[in-house]
Amino acid sequence: MAPPAWTTRPNAKDDLRERARELRRQHRSVPEVAAELGIAKSTAYRWVRDIPLDVDARKALFAREHSSTTGHGQMMAEARWSEYRAERDARQAERVTGAAGSVGGLTQEELVRIGAMMYWCEGAKAKPWNSTRRITFVNSDAGLILVFLAFLRAVGVEQSTIDFRVQIHETADADAAVRWWAAKVGADRTIFRRTSLKRHNPKTVRYNTGADYHGCLIVSVRRSRAIYDMVEGLVIGVVRAAGRPSAPCDPWPQ
Known part of the structure; x- marks a missing residue:
């Protein structure tokens, strides 16, 4: 029995998936693939997870993301970490304030x-x-x-x-x-x-220096x-x- 006709029709996602795999074969990272195609990183990973990067490709990717020449990778990493640090610091301040407020007094x-x-x-x-x-x-x-x-x-x-x-x-x-x-x-x-x-x-490196x-x-x-x-x-x-x-x-x- 032949499969239903709709299963053989061209699908826009098929083109995206093939493009994602092509980018992966060009040694692009999952976040890079997702950003270029406008898809979720989880989707990009699912489509390309069977195409691992070899050692040289991984080194090239690391250099690209941490390049001080273009600064792009560094800026992207800093942006991600800045948002994370802001959320972390807010949660930390909330916990500290709450704990301090729980001490009403001491006998x-x-x-x-x-x-x-x-x-x-x-x-x-x-x-x-x-x-x-x-x-x-x-x-x-x-x-x-x-x-x-x-x-x-x-x-x-x-x-x-x-x-x-x-x-x-x-x-x-x-x-x-x-x-x-x-x-x-x-x-x-x-x-x-x-x-x-x-x-x-x-010979000792001290950090407790300065006005404080x-x-x-x-x-x-x-x-x-x-x-x-x-x-x-x-x-x-x-x-x-x-x-x-x-x-x-x-x-x-x-």
Whole structure:
């Protein structure tokens, strides 16, 4: 039985399909084929997927899309990435803003636990070869420094027992860093201890340079062994509580 007559009639898509395959044989990429013929990339791929590019053709395609001579490939890539970055940054800002807004306030108990965990992550801890149990917290993030100072106030530390010291690379502006940190923590710069300068190593490539680099602030508390012991105990308690079946999150499936 002969096939229906309509199946043998010329079809405009047949011409497009043949043209797409011809372009592919000329080592054109799927996006290039789609753009030239005004068709969807998925359609172009379906029509030419059985015509792979050889190694030389792939190299030529890469060179074409990344050519700094014509700049066309670079502009096309930049346009695609600019749109993607804008969408990504918008989603990121939305997530950050939403998470920040979910924190309405902190009770003193919450602040103390947060401060203890922060210290155990970033602060100096006693070691078998150095059993000193003294509160010393070092960080370059002014926000975390302010949270830690709020923690110290919450546990009853007197301001007069707190020492500040800036640690910064010797090639940076140490005096400006002291002024910056003094303003951040609301302290007179004259009470800051002598700045600790880090030796410059020309072999190390550093990115923390420029006007936004202020080094780290070292916050030490004199006669703080009891505070240290309390911090260690709180951390043990939090770790123990997080491992209980009643912890506020489900365990990962085994």
